[in-house]
Amino acid sequence: MHESSDEHILEHLLADNNELAQHNREHFDKSGTFSINFMSAPGAGKTSLIEKSLASLLKSYRCSVIEGDMVGDLDATRLRKSGADVFQIATGRACHLDAKMVARLLHEDKIEESDCLLIENVGNLVCPAEFPLGEHKRIVLLSITEGDDKPLKYPVIFRNCDVVLFTKCDLLPYVNFDLAAAKKYVEDLNPKVKTFSVSIKESGDFASWMQWLENELKDYKKA
Amino acid sequence: MHESSDEHILEHLLADNNELAQHNREHFDKSGTFSINFMSAPGAGKTSLIEKSLASLLKSYRCSVIEGDMVGDLDATRLRKSGADVFQIATGRACHLDAKMVARLLHEDKIEESDCLLIENVGNLVCPAEFPLGEHKRIVLLSITEGDDKPLKYPVIFRNCDVVLFTKCDLLPYVNFDLAAAKKYVEDLNPKVKTFSVSIKESGDFASWMQWLENELKDYKKA
Numbered sequence: 001m002h003e004s005s006d007e008h009i010l011e012h013l014l015a016d017n018n019e020l021a022q023h024n025r026e027h028f029d030k031s032g033t034f035s036i037n038f039m040s041a042p043g044a045g046k047t048s049l050i051e052k053s054l055a056s057l058l059k060s061y062r063c064s065v066i067e068g069d070m071v072g073d074l075d076a077t078r079l080r081k082s083g084a085d086v087f088q089i090a091t092g093r094a095c096h097l098d099a100k101m102v103a104r105l106l107h108e109d110k111i112e113e114s115d116c117l118l119i120e121n122v123g124n125l126v127c128p129a130e131f132p133l134g135e136h137k138r139i140v141l142l143s144i145t146e147g148d149d150k151p152l153k154y155p156v157i158f159r160n161c162d163v164v165l166f167t168k169c170d171l172l173p174y175v176n177f178d179l180a181a182a183k184k185y186v187e188d189l190n191p192k193v194k195t196f197s198v199s200i201k202e203s204g205d206f207a208s209w210m211q212w213l214e215n216e217l218k219d220y221k222k223a
Numbered sequence: 224m225h226e227s228s229d230e231h232i233l234e235h236l237l238a239d240n241n242e243l244a245q246h247n248r249e250h251f252d253k254s255g256t257f258s259i260n261f262m263s264a265p266g267a268g269k270t271s272l273i274e275k276s277l278a279s280l281l282k283s284y285r286c287s288v289i290e291g292d293m294v295g296d297l298d299a300t301r302l303r304k305s306g307a308d309v310f311q312i313a314t315g316r317a318c319h320l321d322a323k324m325v326a327r328l329l330h331e332d333k334i335e336e337s338d339c340l341l342i343e344n345v346g347n348l349v350c351p352a353e354f355p356l357g358e359h360k361r362i363v364l365l366s367i368t369e370g371d372d373k374p375l376k377y378p379v380i381f382r383n384c385d386v387v388l389f390t391k392c393d394l395l396p397y398v399n400f401d402l403a404a405a406k407k408y409v410e411d412l413n414p415k416v417k418t419f420s421v422s423i424k425e426s427g428d429f430a431s432w433m434q435w436l437e438n439e440l441k442d443y444k445k446a
Binding site: 094 | 347397
């Protein structure tokens with residue numbers, strides 16, 4: 001988000017995006033595709049989390065993934081091995097996905113054949129927060145190596161999400177991260193948020209996260 | 224950076240910023256203030272690095288700091304304890320500092336009384352790369368907990384900097400990070416870059432980083 005931009009232009013951009021996000025949501029609901037937007041700083045472990053979650057989801061559901069990256073397809077190539085359909089969006093200079101980029105993919109039949117669409121946003125704790133894509137749930141990952149003060153410094157994204165996953169919790173013995181304080185900062189911003197402390201290397205809370213996700217998915221498919 | 228923005232508006236923004244950055248540079252050179260822009264993802268350790276660098280720099284030089292954050296002044300409060308003059312810029316919705324924000328501070332006499340100005344940008348690996356502030360040197364921090372593929376995924380910022388600091392190297396035994404590969408990715412993008420592997424908890428290469436910084440500062444003050 002550029003401070004120098006005319007505020008009017010920015011509001012116009014956000015209004016356009018919200019309208020297209022609504023359009024995307026209608027597509028998802030027509031095809032019964034439960035859609036999740038994963039957001040975090042670079043390197044917080046979005047790809048690893050999606051990879052591990054897919055291993056479980058794919059046993060019962062048809063899954064698609066949208067990979068948002070400035071350039072390249074490293075993560076897309078990696079996630080294709082899971083067996084999910086993976087679609088790459090190259091954002092170029094853009095620091096976040098927007099609803100228009102996702103809308104362009106919606107003519108790809110396979111996305112709409114899915115029960116669950118996992119969207120990996122560009123690594124950024126600022127702008128993705130203001131650009132909804134039409135998703136049903138918004139998940140923010142905070143790696144415990146980033147420090148427990150991040151919710152205080154990047155409040156918008158933590159205020160406006162359904163779940164916060166504290167990731168890389170296997171590193172807790174080696175870093176100075178107060179999990180209780182971080183959880184409180186998040187809950188103060190967002191009283192309805194769910195939080196889970198996970199690690200892809202240890203079991204820990206990962207099962208609770210998967211249970212939450214599968215329950216939400218089941219409820220959605222029933223409705 | 225918003226993909227939906229008219230490309231013309233974006234180019235106009237960047238041209239305006241470059242012009243103001245040039246103006247800032249003239250201010251810095253008039254007062255003999257060596258200026259450094261520190262950029263990284265959120266939580267890569269910019270504040271800790273600046274804090275530890277200041278402890279050494281302040282023995283010989285007058286130092287100022289500009290702290291860029293969306294909201295709050297946690298880092299500014301922390302760095303004031305060093306004895307440096309610290310100026311806070313609240314970027315609000317903006318995901319990076321720009322030259323105009325820095326220009327506004329330049330009437331603050333104390334910045335121009337400094338030998339060295341350390342600027343901590345907003346945690347973001349995308350947009351700060353395209354918005355120079357007038358700085359003499361650009362330093363990018365990559366925490367080894369973020370993964371060795373980050374230069375491939377966020378090439379612009381790694382291509383356009385003077386130094387890359389691999390930070391939190393005390394955690395190398397606990398994460399899967401190939402330091403030689405990361406160094407090669409950075410050098411392929413940017414053959415003239417200097418790289419240092421540092422940790423604020425161990426001495427390691429920190430002394431080499433400080434030596435580089437103090438040499439550059441001396442050369443600047445001599446010229």
